[in-house]
Amino acid sequence: MKKYKLALLGFGNVGQAFARLLLRKEETLRKDYRIGFTVTAVATGSKGRAIDPAGIDLKAALALVEAGNSLDVLSSQPAPADNLDFILNSGADVLFENTPVSYADGQPALNHIRAALSAGMHAITANKGPVVHGYHALKQLAAENKARFLFESTVMDGAPVFGTYRETLPTAEVSAIRGVLNSTTNLILTRMEGGESFDEAVAYAQSIGIAETDPSGDVDGWDASIKISALITVMMGVPFTPDRVERTGIRGITPEKIAAARAEGKRWKLVCSAWKEEDEIKARVQPDMVGPENPAFSVDGTTSIVTVVSDVLGDLSLIETNPSPDTTAYGLLADFINAVR
Numbered sequence: 001m002k003k004y005k006l007a008l009l010g011f012g013n014v015g016q017a018f019a020r021l022l023l024r025k026e027e028t029l030r031k032d033y034r035i036g037f038t039v040t041a042v043a044t045g046s047k048g049r050a051i052d053p054a055g056i057d058l059k060a061a062l063a064l065v066e067a068g069n070s071l072d073v074l075s076s077q078p079a080p081a082d083n084l085d086f087i088l089n090s091g092a093d094v095l096f097e098n099t100p101v102s103y104a105d106g107q108p109a110l111n112h113i114r115a116a117l118s119a120g121m122h123a124i125t126a127n128k129g130p131v132v133h134g135y136h137a138l139k140q141l142a143a144e145n146k147a148r149f150l151f152e153s154t155v156m157d158g159a160p161v162f163g164t165y166r167e168t169l170p171t172a173e174v175s176a177i178r179g180v181l182n183s184t185t186n187l188i189l190t191r192m193e194g195g196e197s198f199d200e201a202v203a204y205a206q207s208i209g210i211a212e213t214d215p216s217g218d219v220d221g222w223d224a225s226i227k228i229s230a231l232i233t234v235m236m237g238v239p240f241t242p243d244r245v246e247r248t249g250i251r252g253i254t255p256e257k258i259a260a261a262r263a264e265g266k267r268w269k270l271v272c273s274a275w276k277e278e279d280e281i282k283a284r285v286q287p288d289m290v291g292p293e294n295p296a297f298s299v300d301g302t303t304s305i306v307t308v309v310s311d312v313l314g315d316l317s318l319i320e321t322n323p324s325p326d327t328t329a330y331g332l333l334a335d336f337i338n339a340v341r
Contacts, residue, residue, distance in 0.1 A: 003036035004340055005053075007090035007121075009083060009112060010098030011044040011065060013209075014126055014153075017325035018096065018332050019058045025333065033337060041090035042071055043083065045099075050075035053091050083108060084115050092116075094339065096332055097125040103222050103242050106133030117141045117149060122339040126153035126328050132229040132241050148339040153331030155181060155227045156304055157323035163334065164318065165235050165308070172310040174235045176275040179306035180296045181227040183323055184211050184218035185250050185270040187302050192258050193267065198251070210302060220249035221270065221285040228272040228283050235308065236274065238281050248286040261289045269296050295319075 006022075008015050022037065029035040039056045043049035048070030050056055056074050064071055072079070080086045087095060095116035099109050106129030113123040113130050117138060125131075130138060131151050142149040155161050165172075180186050184205055191201035202219065205211035217223050225242040232240040253268050261268050266289040274283040290297050295317050299305050307317040320327070 001030060001034045001036050002340070003038060004093045005038050005040045005091055006336075007041040007043075007087065007092035007095045008039060008098070009041075009043050009087065009095060010100075011042055011047070011061070011071075012098070013325040014328050014332075015042075015044075015096070015098045016062060016065065017329035018098075019062055021326070021329045021333055023058055029337070033341070035337065035340060040092055041079070041086065042074075043079070043086055044071060048072040048075075049079040049081075049086065051079045051086070051089060051091075052076040083112055087112060087115050087121075088119060092121055094122040094124065094336060096336075097123060097127055097130075098332075099127060101127050101129045101226070103129070103217070103226050106130045110134045110138075113138055113149065114141065117145055117147050120145045120147055122148045122150070122336075124148075124150050124332055124335040124339060126151070126332060128154040128226045128230050132226055132233055132239075135230075135233045136239060150335035150339055151230075152335050153328045155230055156306060156318070156320045158327040158329070158331035158334065159304075159318055159320040159323075160331075160334070161231070161306060161318060162234060163338070169308075169310065169312070172312045174308055174310050176273070176309035177228065177231050177235065177306065178271060178273045178309075179317075180269050180299050180304050181272050181306060182218055182221075182224040182270055183302035183304050184215070185221075185224070186299060186304065188219070189250065189253065189258075189268050189270070190301050192253070192255060193262070195255075197255060198253065219251055221245075221247040224270055224272050224285045225283075228274055228285060231306070232274045232281055232283060236276075236281055240274075240281060240283065244283065246282075246284040246286070250287050253287055264289070264291075266291045267297055269299070271296065 050071040109127040116123040188201040225245040271288040303321045
């Protein structure tokens with residue numbers, strides 16, 4: 001059995017869910033996959049950071065953060081405040097990068113992953129920014145350093161979108177991608193179908209932690225745009241950034257429009273689309289009325305769906321229900337196993 005040293009950069013909801021999942025699956029990893037691990041470094045945005053080459057007690061780290069206390073007490077040596085220095089001093093074999101996303105340029109996560117790969121670490125992330133702003137260069141850098149750059153949790157939490165494409169669709173030429181990729185807007189539209197106003201539905205999404213205090217990243221289509229950009233970049237092989245996506249959010253969907261759609265037997269969805277037009281890739285995020293013939297019609301609440309159109313399998317759809325930090329954490333764990341096997 002080989003034992004790997006892990007560094008966790010970002011210890012919010014996803015990072016903590018991943019830590020709990022590591023603890024729960026530790027015996028399975030050891031028995032079924034011959035994989036052991038020690039967490040040697042953990043960094044948070046506001047609750048301290050710790051480095052200990054002998055290993056950090058994950059249960060203690062979780063308890064400290066949940067109580068609002070600092071991780072500094074778990075550090076056996078000074079932990080650098082600079083994230084790049086933190087990565088290089090972590091002594092890790094694998095970096096899990098889970099800092100907040102930047103739609104504009106992917107930073108600072110892009111530099112974090114670049115530093116890890118340059119040091120020969122595997123780099124695994126739930127952050128969409130590095131995928132859309134640096135995928136091809138990071139993939140090459142990983143190969144040069146005999147490491148892996150994996151990111152299953154970036155688009156549909158833990159659902160194996162990229163793994164399905166990478167492992168089970170060899171030689172496939174993807175000509176189009178479409179789907180409902182933002183669970184927050186799908187929940188809002190579902191609640192509006194139940195009689196709530198837009199503001200009431202947003203408030204509900206915020207109350208259960210699905211929407212941020214500032215929901216603009218979701219309701220204005222930015223999250224959906226960066227997700228479709230990531231899918232284009234990886235599956236269609238063309239670097240693509242969110243600013244190239246024709247984007248319209250859901251603020252213009254009123255109760256009257258919801259009722260009009262219902263009268264036609266249709267539903268409003270924030271639909272992401274990408275397609276080839278001659279030698280060019282085009283992409284759009286906008287509210288569309290979809291009918292029962294569309295796979296997205298039956299997608300309720302926080303459920304999401306993606307359909308990949310290829311020359312070998314036609315339309316292939318993947319649906320994920322009820323995503324959460326736990327499902328995102330599973331994507332990180334699956335990437336870990338695939339990186340080191």
